[in-house]
Amino acid sequence: MTDSLLHQRFPEVAAELPFLRLGDTPTPVRELPLGIRTPVWCKDESGYGSGGWGGNKVRKLEWLLPDAQRRGARSIVTAGATGTNWGLAAALYGREQGLEVALALVDQPLDDHVRAQLARLEASGATLHRTHSKLRTTLSAPWLLLRHANGRKLPYVLPVGGSSPIGTLGYVEAALELAAQIRAGELPEPAHLVTAVGSGGTAAGLALGLRLAGLRTRVLGVVVNDTLPLSAKHIVGLALRAEDVLRERGAQLEPSGLTPADVTMLRDWLGPGYGHETLSAIAARDRAGMVGLHLETVYTAKAFAAITDLSARGELDGPTVFLNTYGPR
Ligand SMILES: Cc1ncc(COP(=O)(O)O)c(C=O)c1O
Missing domain, CATH: 3.40.50.1100 (Rossmann fold)
Incomplete structure (x- = not known):
């Protein structure tokens, strides 16, 4: 129920x-x-x-994570800025559901809050790719998908912010x-x-x-x-x-x-x-x-x-x- x-x-x-x-x-x-x-x-x-x-972000993941599992995905790939709240939530909750999580990170102005957030991302167990710009993230997308495929199963791709x-x-x-x-x-x-x-x-x-x-x-x-x-x-x-x-x-x-x-x-x-x-x-x-x-x-x-x-x-x-x-x- x-x-x-x-x-x-x-x-x-x-x-x-x-x-x-x-x-x-x-x-x-x-x-x-x-x-x-x-x-x-x-x-x-x-x-x-x-x-x-x-x-x-948690509200979005309540629908996204079960949809990923329903499609048989074992990993998810998403993107955000260096201090992404979305990426951190996806990493923590995704891994709790047994999914591997990879994040492409685009630069944003650095302050104490963003630095602390980056440290949390590094500790989250997600694989981080510092792609720096939106263009480089888009260009590296095919490589990211293959790199994080699980067997023949491609990752579930989530847009910025879920x-x-x-x-x-x-x-x-x-x-x-x-x-x-x-x-x-x-x-x-x-x-x-x-x-x-x-x-x-x-x-x-x-x-x-x-x-x-x-x-x-x-x-x-x-x-x-x-x-x-x-x-x-x-x-x-x-x-x-x-x-x-x-x-x-x-x-x-x-x-x-x-x-x-x-x-x-x-x-x-x-x-x-x-x-x-x-x-x-x-x-x-x-x-x-x-x-x-x-x-x-x-x-x-x-x-x-x-x-x-x-x-x-x-x-x-x-x-x-x-x-x-x-x-x-
Ligand atoms: C704290 C916070 N508030 C608001 C938003 C905006 O929500 P949305 O991405 O759905 O527009 C975000 C993320 O982007 C966020 O991290």
Whole structure:
């Protein structure tokens, strides 16, 4: 018996789309005493996961790892930047499921956080390939696949951030969970759900899940990565591909009708680029610390800065949920 809300909604997909629960649900929601005009709740994913590392990546792996196993893969290959949270989660949880994990690492600005992360990656048991640039990663892909093939079985390849249509189902599931918390009276129906956007799967999954749950909440994505196309059109395109996967695997599902107008992607908090600290992110990280949230400046503090800045400008009306996607242990 599965405890996936998506499986409960579409029992017909359970055999074709297996699910592996890796954390305790529901993740908590609480109102943040920020003293700003917008009432803000936090849905806190930081403690989600069992394998020594949490945050939003675990939700994607709950669908990706069983899909890899269903296809008979014995190894997975994926890529990320030097401080990749995604790569670390894939390494730890993948190996726990008996899969070999290989990571291609692209350079990013080095700071203490990234150096510490690299040390964790080195200790994770994954094979690391420092490919340095996106171009060299793409060029070395055929070699990586052969190098990590197991007998005649090629590795299961995962895109950056785990944001494939199947990985995206993780945040469809989380949106259904949030909807149940709203129904139970833990928080009002939010006008906005704010998340950092690095590879897009989180925002895309939320958009589809909120629509499936019949909520009017809008996803407001704060883009923190300038190396991938992450417009509203791209995010909704990914959400629609996740919807197609559900349908292809048997879900009786009316078209969601999602269009790019249904999500908002904001780039004003990116600063000079992916991984670059901004003064507003540093200030937001410190402000979040005062209400008991541990954020970092690559993703979550940029999203948090957007909430306080938009609220101060009177551009964020109605209850707002901040999704804390960062899960250090
Ligand atoms: C802490 C954190 N928050 C947010 C994100 C963004 O999520 P996504 O890649 O699904 O856009 C990531 C990864 O990219 C992350 O590591």
